[in-house]
Amino acid sequence: MAPIGKLYGHPPSLRRKPYILSAAAISGLEIDLLPFEFGVTNKSPEFPLAYIPTFEDNEGFRLIKGTTTARYVSALVPKAGLLGHDVKETARIDQWVHFAGSEIFVPAANIYAGMVTKDLPTFTEEQRKYYQERVERSLKFLDDHLASRSSGLLVNDSLTLADIILATAVQRAGQTVCGAKEREGAYRYVFAHFEKVTNDERIKHLFGEPEFVDEALSFKAE
Structure with a gap:
């Protein structure tokens, strides 16, 4: 083709x-x-x-x-089926796409830019705490939803665009605010979803290594 x-x-x-x-x-x-x-x-x-x-x-x-x-x-x-099979599924997919981007990826990416790449030179501990709390609140909401899903996916029993975009957002969360303890504990359903999506043979090569942190990023005393 x-x-x-x-x-x-x-x-x-x-x-x-x-x-x-x-x-x-x-x-x-x-x-x-x-x-x-x-x-x-x-x-x-x-x-x-x-x-x-x-x-x-x-x-x-x-x-x-x-x-x-x-x-x-x-x-x-x-x-x-990436956009679902009826208007209700499509609406739910759009809902999760926007949720993943605005409530998880953006605040986690701000922490990454402030503490890893140093693209935000005036980044403060107060900002880190604010963005971390925002990500944690969203991940808890998401984890509760995924715990109720027998398929382990957001909307139906097959991969949708929402699952793919959520995986990219969760990857950034795992590089900033979710250490091993959080990934295996409080947000285990979220990170089980991440593994399910990123191990799909059709797209596995596009995600690469997750580069997760062992512990959540924090400001170190000088």
Whole structure:
């Protein structure tokens, strides 16, 4: 099958958010990954607001933002089931997609940027505590939901876009606020879900090693 289009994106970003390529893989689609130089390619005129990833199909149709593009790719092959099988399932998938992004990935990513990559030089202990509490509250809510799911998946008995996007968010949580104790205890259903999704043979290669921390990140006394 010929590729359905091309994707511009910084390789580290595609590793952090592999859901576009995962949606394509599960749907049996191919997408060309184009050479990309951060700060150069994404500042050329064809990149609106320098957003990456940017997707362009074979007819020139363009999309920015990863979640939007992943949803579009998922919709191209309805029988793959990534967006569910009826309007209620689709609504629940959209619900969990937004929840995973805003309530888990964003606060965990802020901790990562503040404490690991040092992209937030004024990051404080108070900010870390705020974001950690936000992630922990969300993970508890999520763990209770997954505990009630015999399939171990969010919406139905097969992988959906919500499961894939949640896995990317949980991976960042496991790199920041969830050490081994939390992964095996308070949030065991969440991390069982992570293992189930990321060990799917169709997309396993896109996630790579989780690089989880042994203990939750904390400020060390100087």
